[in-house]
Amino acid sequence: MLEIKNLHVSIEEKKIIKGLNLSINKGEVHALMGPNGSGKSTLSYVLSGKDKYEIDDGTIEYNEKNLLDLDVDERANEGLFLAFQYPMEIPGVQTSFFLKTAINSKRKYLGQSEMDALEFAKLMKLKAEELNINTEMLKRDLNVNYSGGEKKKQEILQMSMLSPKMAILDETDSGLDIDALRIVSEGVNKLRSNENSFLVITHYQRLLNYIKPDFVHIIADGRIVKSGDYSLALELEEKGYEEISKSA
Amino acid sequence: MAATEQTIKQVNTLGNSDYKYGFSTELDEIRPPKGLNENIIKFISAQKDEPEWMLDWRLNAFKVFNKLPKPEWAKLNIPEIDYQDCYYYSIPKSLKDKPKSLDEIDPEIIKTYEKLGIPLKEQKMLSGIAVDAVFDSVSVATTYKKQLSDLGIVFCSISEAVKTHPDLVKKYLGSVIPVSDHSFAALNSAVFTDGSFIYIPEGVRCPVELSTYFRINAMNTGQFERTLIIADKDSYVSYLEGCTAPMRDENQLHAANVELVALDNAEIKYSTVQNWYPGDKEGKGGIYNFVTKRGACRGKNSKISWTQVETGSAITWKYPSCILQGDNSKGEFYSVAITNNMQQADTGTKMIHIGKNTSSKIISKGISAGKANNTYRGLVNILSKAKNARNFTQCDSLLIGNKCGAHTVPYIESSNSDSMVEHEATTSKINEDQLFYCQQRGLNSEDAVGLIVNGFCKEVLQHLPMEFAVEAQKLVAISLEGSVG
Numbered sequence: 062m063l064e065i066k067n068l069h070v071s072i073e074e075k076k077i078i079k080g081l082n083l084s085i086n087k088g089e090v091h092a093l094m095g096p097n098g099s100g101k102s103t104l105s106y107v108l109s110g111k112d113k114y115e116i117d118d119g120t121i122e123y124n125e126k127n128l129l130d131l132d133v134d135e136r137a138n139e140g141l142f143l144a145f146q147y148p149m150e151i152p153g154v155q156t157s158f159f160l161k162t163a164i165n166s167k168r169k170y171l172g173q174s175e176m177d178a179l180e181f182a183k184l185m186k187l188k189a190e191e192l193n194i195n196t197e198m199l200k201r202d203l204n205v206n207y208s209g210g211e212k213k214k215q216e217i218l219q220m221s222m223l224s225p226k227m228a229i230l231d232e233t234d235s236g237l238d239i240d241a242l243r244i245v246s247e248g249v250n251k252l253r254s255n256e257n258s259f260l261v262i263t264h265y266q267r268l269l270n271y272i273k274p275d276f277v278h279i280i281a282d283g284r285i286v287k288s289g290d291y292s293l294a295l296e297l298e299e300k301g302y303e304e305i306s307k308s309a
Numbered sequence: 310m311a312a313t314e315q316t317i318k319q320v321n322t323l324g325n326s327d328y329k330y331g332f333s334t335e336l337d338e339i340r341p342p343k344g345l346n347e348n349i350i351k352f353i354s355a356q357k358d359e360p361e362w363m364l365d366w367r368l369n370a371f372k373v374f375n376k377l378p379k380p381e382w383a384k385l386n387i388p389e390i391d392y393q394d395c396y397y398y399s400i401p402k403s404l405k406d407k408p409k410s411l412d413e414i415d416p417e418i419i420k421t422y423e424k425l426g427i428p429l430k431e432q433k434m435l436s437g438i439a440v441d442a443v444f445d446s447v448s449v450a451t452t453y454k455k456q457l458s459d460l461g462i463v464f465c466s467i468s469e470a471v472k473t474h475p476d477l478v479k480k481y482l483g484s485v486i487p488v489s490d491h492s493f494a495a496l497n498s499a500v501f502t503d504g505s506f507i508y509i510p511e512g513v514r515c516p517v518e519l520s521t522y523f524r525i526n527a528m529n530t531g532q533f534e535r536t537l538i539i540a541d542k543d544s545y546v547s548y549l550e551g552c553t554a555p556m557r558d559e560n561q562l563h564a565a566n567v568e569l570v571a572l573d574n575a576e577i578k579y580s581t582v583q584n585w586y587p588g589d590k591e592g593k594g595g596i597y598n599f600v601t602k603r604g605a606c607r608g609k610n611s612k613i614s615w616t617q618v619e620t621g622s623a624i625t626w627k628y629p630s631c632i633l634q635g636d637n638s639k640g641e642f643y644s645v646a647i648t649n650n651m652q653q654a655d656t657g658t659k660m661i662h663i664g665k666n667t668s669s670k671i672i673s674k675g676i677s678a679g680k681a682n683n684t685y686r687g688l689v690n691i692l693s694k695a696k697n698a699r700n701f702t703q704c705d706s707l708l709i710g711n712k713c714g715a716h717t718v719p720y721i722e723s724s725n726s727d728s729m730v731e732h733e734a735t736t737s738k739i740n741e742d743q744l745f746y747c748q749q750r751g752l753n754s755e756d757a758v759g760l761i762v763n764g765f766c767k768e769v770l771q772h773l774p775m776e777f778a779v780e781a782q783k784l785v786a787i788s789l790e791g792s793v794g
Contacts, residue, residue, distance in 0.1 A: 109749050110748075110749075111745055132748075133745065133748040133749055134748045134749075134751050134752060134753045134754070136749075137748065137750055137751040138751045142749075143749050145746065145749075148746070149740070149742055149743045149746035150743075151743055151746075151747075151760070151761060151764050152764055152765070152767075153763065153764025153765055153766070153767035153768070154760055154761070154763070154764035154767075159747075159750070159760070162750075162752060162756070162760060163750035163751050163752065166750070166751035166752050166756065167751045170751065202764070219750065223750070223751070
């Protein structure tokens with residue numbers, strides 16, 4: 062599904078990612094953990110195609126395509142989804158309208174006909190209920206005056222409606238109370254299947270109590286310094302980044 | 310197909326070409342020689358078979374025009390206009406003897422309107438909109454005439470009204486915009502060709518949207534539209550105008566005068582979707598749009614509401630205004646002005662508070678992209694008798710790219726201490742993180758800009774009649790194509 066080889070990335074001449082390798086197969090959930098400034102969020106932006114990041118070396122293959130050849134929207138429409146750490150507010154644009162536009166952009170890209178209003182409304186209602194989201198909220202402007210938790214739930218709703226092949230969750234757990242964390246995690250777990258993959262980026266092991274990853278990677282100074290299974294997350298919680306990085 | 314559907318389809322088919330209405334129609338035309346003089350005015354008047362008082366009125370306006378300098382206040386770079394190098398009248402020959410029914414209209418003209426998504430055939434008019442279509446200098450057809458006249462509503466071309474309702478025309482023409490207001494107003498008064506006339510009788514609520522579609526077809530032709538709307542006591546009318554022109558390398562002149570009069574408890578809602586040809590990317594060609602629009606709330610509790618979406622024209626010079634004479638009268642101005650490439654716009658409003666408890670609201674959204682310049686210019690003037698007058702003004706500007714400009718020039722004059730005036734203004738650049746967010750959800754960069762800008766304009770667009778709001782939203786996105794990336 063996703064194959065990152067020897068990735069080197071810099072921003073404004075500053076090297077952030079320094080030779081990162083990561084391979085994610087269909088149906089797998091990978092967790093990427095690391096301290097602030099280790100390059101976690103940079104990786105999520107590079108994968109989704111945000112500009113200003115310079116790819117100095119390396120390759121990224123996604124679904125047998127060269128990911129770096131694709132524009133941001135092409136990557137999205139090819140099934141790559143980024144749940145933002147800080148979802149953007151767009152005043153004047155109703156959340157439900159935004160969702161519909163996103164779905165139909167993808168359908169158009171795939172050569173499918175537009176989803177009609179009724180079908181869309183049904184899907185939205187179903188998915189919102191699964192995530193315990195009041196549909197009244199979706200009548201408001203996108204993310205405007207949403208609480209931190211509402212924003213994150215709304216990201217997961219978008220994810221669930223777009224049903225991506227590869228979803229990247231960038232610190233989705235930050236700023237969530239325990240109830241919201243559970244709902245968000247349940248949303249992710251419902252989506253898990255043999256057909257799609259997740260990269261869950263987080264500081265804390267807490268989220269991984271709810272979303273059990275198949276693999277855990279620890280990133281430090283732009284490189285993956287240690288990989289393992291779920292037990293690595295527990296070990297990390299116990300020992301802290303510094304010690305684990307040292308022992309690596 | 311319903312007119313709405315057809316309009317939407319029409320807009321959808323565009324996409325690729327930068328200006329979708331850039332075609333012209335091959336027709337034999339009747340045109341006097343170029344130039345502006347008394348003989349041309351007499352010619353126009355004679356072509357229209359006007360009574361003598363109308364001709365005298367025009368000739369007087371021409372005298373005034375010759376004495377007035379060009380208005381200079383706007384932040385616009387207006388090239389010297391050679392009034393002698395312009396045709397002042399053009400009608401397709403086939404319309405010389407005014408067609409009596411839609412079946413008599415030259416099929417080429419019907420085709421032009423179909424291309425524009427404006428069906429003139431009444432059987433297609435399912436959306437409840439009565440249309441008057443003005444092609445170059447003459448009104449082509451007014452649909453729904455019979456149904457409207459049963460209610461006592463007069464909806465016809467101004468040329469026709471001069472003959473059929475001379476008393477109303479004499480009483481109100483020039484009563485809101487005096488001939489001597491400024492030179493464009495005087496020019497229009499001298500050479501106006503056609504436009505709409507509406508009279509809503511006392512107590513009548515007009516059941517359909519009234520609409521006029523203006524089209525400049527002939528080369529080097531100025532269009533001098535004159536519209537007069539009178540809403541008698543306790544009446545209501547909603548009116549919409551749309552405008553397009555073919556793509557031509559030379560500039561074309563459009564100098565319109567629009568006068569509205571609302572008597573006691575009457576309400577007029579006037580919406581414009583202006584999409585005249587803006588010129589090419591280098592600024593060659595395009596329409597000079599010098600428009601004077603003014604409404605008088607003469608009666609108590611009357612209300613006039615202007616909504617405009619200005620996306621076209623090389624130069625837009627336009628200040629739809631309200632004179633709030635009647636006690637408790639209300640004036641509103643909702644505006645979206647988009648300039649891209651080399652376009653210039655200087656637009657805004659004047660709210661003149663004269664009566665007691667008058668209130669006004671101004672919401673202006675300016676969007677600037679490319680190398681364009683966009684200025685909001687507004688005046689809120691509260692006279693000493695306007696006790697308890699209220700105004701709220703909000704001006705937001707959005708910049709796309711770093712070569713464009715946005716300017717806000719609000720004038721506020723208050724001559725009494727009971728009044729309350731609020732002014733809010735913001736200027737922002739389109740946020741790259743917002744664009745990235747939309748693109749990450751699969752929208753291409755142009756759709757993303759369209760979405761964000763439409764959100765920015767929502768407060769204004771929601772005041773348009775439903776059918777046109779959809780068209781306007783697409784137009785907003787189309788006019789910004791190529792502005793990012």
